[in-house]
Amino acid sequence: xxxxxxxxxxxxxxxxxxxxxxxxxxxxxxxxxxxxxxxxxxxxxxxxxxxxxxxxxxxxxxxxxxxxxxxxxxxxxxxxxxxxxxxxxxxxxxxxxxxxxxxxxxxxxxxxxxxxxxxxxxxxxxxxxxxxxxxxxxxxxxxxxxxxxxxxxxxxxxxxxxxxxxxxxxxxxxxxxxxxxxxxxxxxxxxxxxxxxxxxxxxxxxxxxxxxxxxxxxxxxxxxxxxxxxxxxxxxxxxxxxxxxxxxxxxxxxxxxxxxxxxxxxxxxxxxxxxxxxxxxxxxxxxxxxxxxxxxxxxxxxxxxxxxxxxxxxxxxxxxxxxxxxxxxxx
Amino acid sequence: xxxxxxxxxxxxxxxxxxxxxxxxxxxxxxxxxxxxxxxxxxxxxxxxxxxxxxxxxxxxxxxxxxxxxxxxxxxxxxxxxxxxxxxxxxxxxxxxxxxxxxxxxxxxxxxxxxxxxxxxxxxxxxxxxxxxxxxxxxxxxxxxxxxxxxxxxxxxxxxxxxxxxxxxxxxxxxxxxxxxxxxxxxxxxxxxxxxxxxxxxxxxxxxxxxxxxxxxxxxxxxxxxxxxxxxxxxxxxxxxxxxxxxxxxxxxxxxxxxxxxxxxxxxxxxxxxxxxxxxxxxxxxxxxxxxxxxxxxxxxxxxxxxxxxxxxxxxxxxxxxxxxxxxxxxx
Numbered sequence: 169x170x171x172x173x174x175x176x177x178x179x180x181x182x183x184x185x186x187x188x189x190x191x192x193x194x195x196x197x198x199x200x201x202x203x204x205x206x207x208x209x210x211x212x213x214x215x216x217x218x219x220x221x222x223x224x225x226x227x228x229x230x231x232x233x234x235x236x237x238x239x240x241x242x243x244x245x246x247x248x249x250x251x252x253x254x255x256x257x258x259x260x261x262x263x264x265x266x267x268x269x270x271x272x273x274x275x276x277x278x279x280x281x282x283x284x285x286x287x288x289x290x291x292x293x294x295x296x297x298x299x300x301x302x303x304x305x306x307x308x309x310x311x312x313x314x315x316x317x318x319x320x321x322x323x324x325x326x327x328x329x330x331x332x333x334x335x336x337x338x339x340x341x342x343x344x345x346x347x348x349x350x351x352x353x354x355x356x357x358x359x360x361x362x363x364x365x366x367x368x369x370x371x372x373x374x375x376x377x378x379x380x381x382x383x384x385x386x387x388x389x390x391x392x393x394x395x396x397x398x399x400x401x402x403x404x405x406x407x408x409x410x411x412x413x414x415x416x417x418x419x420x421x422x423x424x425x426x427x428x429x430x431x432x433x434x435x436x437x438x439x440x441x442x443x444x445x446x447x448x449x450x451x452x453x454x455x456x457x458x459x460x461x462x463x464x465x466x467x468x469x470x471x472x473x474x475x476x477x478x479x480x481x482x483x484x485x486x487x488x489x490x491x492x493x494x495x496x497x498x499x
Numbered sequence: 500x501x502x503x504x505x506x507x508x509x510x511x512x513x514x515x516x517x518x519x520x521x522x523x524x525x526x527x528x529x530x531x532x533x534x535x536x537x538x539x540x541x542x543x544x545x546x547x548x549x550x551x552x553x554x555x556x557x558x559x560x561x562x563x564x565x566x567x568x569x570x571x572x573x574x575x576x577x578x579x580x581x582x583x584x585x586x587x588x589x590x591x592x593x594x595x596x597x598x599x600x601x602x603x604x605x606x607x608x609x610x611x612x613x614x615x616x617x618x619x620x621x622x623x624x625x626x627x628x629x630x631x632x633x634x635x636x637x638x639x640x641x642x643x644x645x646x647x648x649x650x651x652x653x654x655x656x657x658x659x660x661x662x663x664x665x666x667x668x669x670x671x672x673x674x675x676x677x678x679x680x681x682x683x684x685x686x687x688x689x690x691x692x693x694x695x696x697x698x699x700x701x702x703x704x705x706x707x708x709x710x711x712x713x714x715x716x717x718x719x720x721x722x723x724x725x726x727x728x729x730x731x732x733x734x735x736x737x738x739x740x741x742x743x744x745x746x747x748x749x750x751x752x753x754x755x756x757x758x759x760x761x762x763x764x765x766x767x768x769x770x771x772x773x774x775x776x777x778x779x780x781x782x783x784x785x786x787x788x789x790x791x792x793x794x795x796x797x798x799x800x801x802x803x804x805x806x807x808x809x810x811x812x813x814x815x816x817x818x819x820x821x822x823x824x825x826x827x828x829x830x
Contacts, residue, residue, distance in 0.1 A: 224813060481555075
C-alpha cells in the first residue's frame with residue numbers, strides 16, 4: 169500500500185445550513201420529528217424558511233463537517249460533493265477550503281441550486297433538519313476524484329448519499345476504488361429515517377464493503393431491526409472491522425471482532441446546539457485511527473470534538489481542535 | 500403628540516455579516532485597526548474574503564441589530580434600509596422580519612449587491628469590520644417611510660449613514676420629520692473613524708438635531724477632540740438632552756443637563772465575540788426609555804442586552820431578551 173497523501177477523503181452532500189431557534193410548538197405545527205432529518209423539495213423549503221425565525225447561515229453537510237474537523241485537528245482531509253455556481257455554493261467552497269480541506273470539484277453550471285438544510289434548534293439544544301438536496305442530486309460516479317480516493321487512508325461516506333438518485337452508484341464505486349488501492353472504507357448511517365429508507369442496501373454495504381462504521385444507538389438498532397442495543401452491537405461485530413456506536417450522554421462503544429471498548433462521554437461546558445455532534449465525533453475518531461492511536465484514544469478524540477461543537481450554533485468547529493486535543497493530552 | 504404606533508424606528512445600513520475567527524497576524528498583514536470599521540470596495544471585499552477563514556453568515560447592520568434587540572425585548576420596532584433583490588437581501592429581509600421588526604422597504608431591482616461586512620474576530624473577542632456598502636449607497640430621502648417615522652416614539656439613526664453619499668440627506672430629513680411630529684431623535688456615533696470622517700457634520704447634528712446620543716469612550720472623545728473622557732462628557736451635556744456613553748468593562752454613563760447616572764457593567768457568562776455590543780446596549784436603553792423607565796434602569800437594560808450578545812458569534816440576539824430582562828427584574 170503506497171503512502172497516503174490524505175488521511176481521510178469524504179464524499180457527501182455539500183450543504184449550506186440555515187440554523188434558527190424554534191419551540192416545540194413549531195415542530196408540532198409542521199409535523200417534524202425532533203432529532204431527525206427529512207428531505208424537502210424547493211417549495212417546501214421556501215414555505216418553511218418563510219415561517220422559521222431569524223437564522224445563522226453556516227456551511228454544513230455531514231461528511232463535510234467531519235472533514236473540517238479532521239483538518240482542524242491537523243489531519244489531511246479532502247472532500248467530494250456537488251454545489252451549484254451560485255452564492256451559497258461559493259460560500260460552501262470558501263468555508264471548506266479555508267478550513268484546510270482539499271476541495272477541487274468544479275461547481276455545476278446548470279441544474280438545481282446549492283443544497284440547503286433548514287435546521288430548527290429547540291430549547292433542549294436538539295436539532296431537527298429539513299434538507300433541500302438541490303445540486304447534490306447531480307452527484308454521480310463521473311464526479312469521483314480517483315487521485316484523492318486512492319491516496320487517502322480512509323474514504324468516508326455518509327448514508328445520506330443514498331437519498332440522491334445517482335450518488336448511491338458513486339458511493340459503491342468509491343468504496344471499490346478505495347479497496348482496490350488497499351485503503352479503508354468508512355460509512356456513517358447518518359439518520360434513523362435514512363436507515364429506514366435504505367435498510368437492505370445498508371445491511372449489504374456494511375457486511376461487504378465497510379471497514380469502519382459509525383452509527384448512533386437508534387440507527388444501529390434500526391439497521392438490525394432490534395430494540396436491544398446489546399443485540400445490535402453483537403450483530404454488527406460480525407459484519408465489519410470496527411463499529412463505532414455513539415450514545416449521546418452515555419458515551420460511546422467501539423466494537424471490533426476481538427474487543428468492546430467503552431468510551432466515557434466528554435462533558436461540554438454548555439450545550440447550545442447539538443447539530444454536528446456525530447459528525448465531529450467521526451472527525452476525532454478517524455483522525456486518531458489514521459494516526460495509529462489506540463481505539464480508546466480514538467474514541468476520546470471523538471468525544472472531545474463532539475463536546476466542542478455542541479457549545480455553539482453550527483456544525484463547523486469554532487475552536488482549534490488540535491489545541492483542544494493537545495490540552496487534553498491526546499495530540 | 501399622537502400615540503406612537505412604534506417604539507423605535509431605525510434607519511441604517513442593511514448588511515449581511517460574514518464573521519470569521521482571525522489571529523493578530525492576519526490583522527497586521529492586512530493593516531487593519533482592531534475594533535474599528537473600514538469601508539472596502541467590491542474588489543477589496545473579494546480579496547479579503549478569499550483570505551479569511553471559514554465564516555458564519557448572519558444578518559447585521561448596526562441599527563438593524565438594535566431594532567432586532569428592541570423587538571426581542573417586546574418592543575415595537577421598525578427598520579428602514581436598502582437591500583438588493585439578491586440572495587443576501589432575501590436573507591436580511593427574512594431575518595429582520597421574523598425577528599418581529601416591521602420592514603417594508605422594497606428591494607432595489609438594479610444597482611450594487613446587498614451590503615456585506617467581513618468581520619474578523621480575534622482571540623480576545625474583539626471584532627474588526629470591513630464593510631462593502633453595496634446597495635446601501637442608493638438610500639436617499641425618497642426612501643423615508645413617513646408613516647413609520649411619524650408614528651415612532653424615537654427615530655434612531657447611525658453615524659454610518661454619513662458614509663453612503665445620499666443617506667446623509669435622508670438622515671437630516673428623517674430627523675426633521677420626526678421632530679415635526681413631536682418625536683425624539685437618537686443617533687449612534689457608530690465608530691471612531693466614522694467620527695473622524697464626519698466630525699463637523701456630527702457636531703452640528705448633535706448640537707441641533709439629536710435628543711439622545713449614543714457613543715463609546717473613544718468616539719465621544721474624538722467628537723470633542725479631547726483625550727479626557729470627563730471633558731468630553733461635560734461638553735456633550737450642553738449639546739443634547741441625553742448622552743449615553745459606554746465604556747466597555749467600565750460600564751456606562753448617562754449624561755443629562757441635570758444629572759450623571761453611572762451604570763455598572765453586566766458581566767457576561769463568557770465573551771466570544773463583541774460584535775454588536777454597542778448596538779444591543781442601545782436596544783435595551785431605547786426600549787427602557789420608550790417605556791418610561793428611569794435612566795438607571797434604561798442603562799441596566801442596555802448592559803443586560805450587551806452581555807447576551809457577546810456570549811456568541813453574531814450581533815443578533817440568540818436568547819429571548821424579554822425573558823432575560825424579566826429574570827433580572829427589569830421587565
